[in-house]
Amino acid sequence: MVSQHQxxxxxxxNLNRNSGLTVGRARAIFQLPEEFGTFPDPLVYxxxxxxxxxxxxxxxxxxxxxxxxxxxxxxSIIPVTQIERSxxxxxxxxxxxxxxxxxxxxxxxxxxxxxxxxxxHLDFLLFRYLLA
Numbered sequence: 001m002v003s004q005h006q007x008x009x010x011x012x013x014n015l016n017r018n019s020g021l022t023v024g025r026a027r028a029i030f031q032l033p034e035e036f037g038t039f040p041d042p043l044v045y046x047x048x049x050x051x052x053x054x055x056x057x058x059x060x061x062x063x064x065x066x067x068x069x070x071x072x073x074x075x076s077i078i079p080v081t082q083i084e085r086s087x088x089x090x091x092x093x094x095x096x097x098x099x100x101x102x103x104x105x106x107x108x109x110x111x112x113x114x115x116x117x118x119x120x121h122l123d124f125l126l127f128r129y130l131l132a
Contacts, residue, residue: 012084013046023049023064023087023115025107029080041079048074049113055127061114062127063092087123089113 009026024046031042049064056063067074091101091110101109117127 010087010089011046012087013078013082014084020052021084022051023089025049026083027075039079041081043077044080044083045077046075048076052115056114059114060128061090061117063112063114064089065112085122088116088119090116 011024011026012021013024014021026044026046028045029042030045032039048067050067052062052064055061090113091106092112092114093110098109115127117124
């Protein structure tokens with residue numbers, strides 16, 4: 001069963017222990033009927049963001065954008081067990097806030113986000129020392 005409500009959960013996944021952490025947006029959490037196979041954990045439909053680069057010097061925050069392939073959002077289905085933690089993204093507004101953005105659509109309208117390392121102590125340690 002899939003929820004009727006949209007998910008706005010931004011997460012960090014560890015898809016492969018060698019490739020590091022990746023930011024994604026969980027859009028649906030679900031289980032498949034048994035006729036499609038046996039999966040021990042629920043599955044998550046994820047829309048991916050770009051890989052971490054160097055942090056923005058003045059902010060000490062990483063920037064991410066939607067990851068695309070052939071002009072389409074990169075997405076995949078993964079087991080929920082690959083999600084490491086939730087994460088807080090801040091829209092990159094630029095010099096002026098676009099007045100056409102609203103609380104309902106800013107996540108769709110904004111192209112680039114800052115990863116907030118200051119929300120939780122563990123996030124600060126992760127982004128300051130472990131990703132550097």
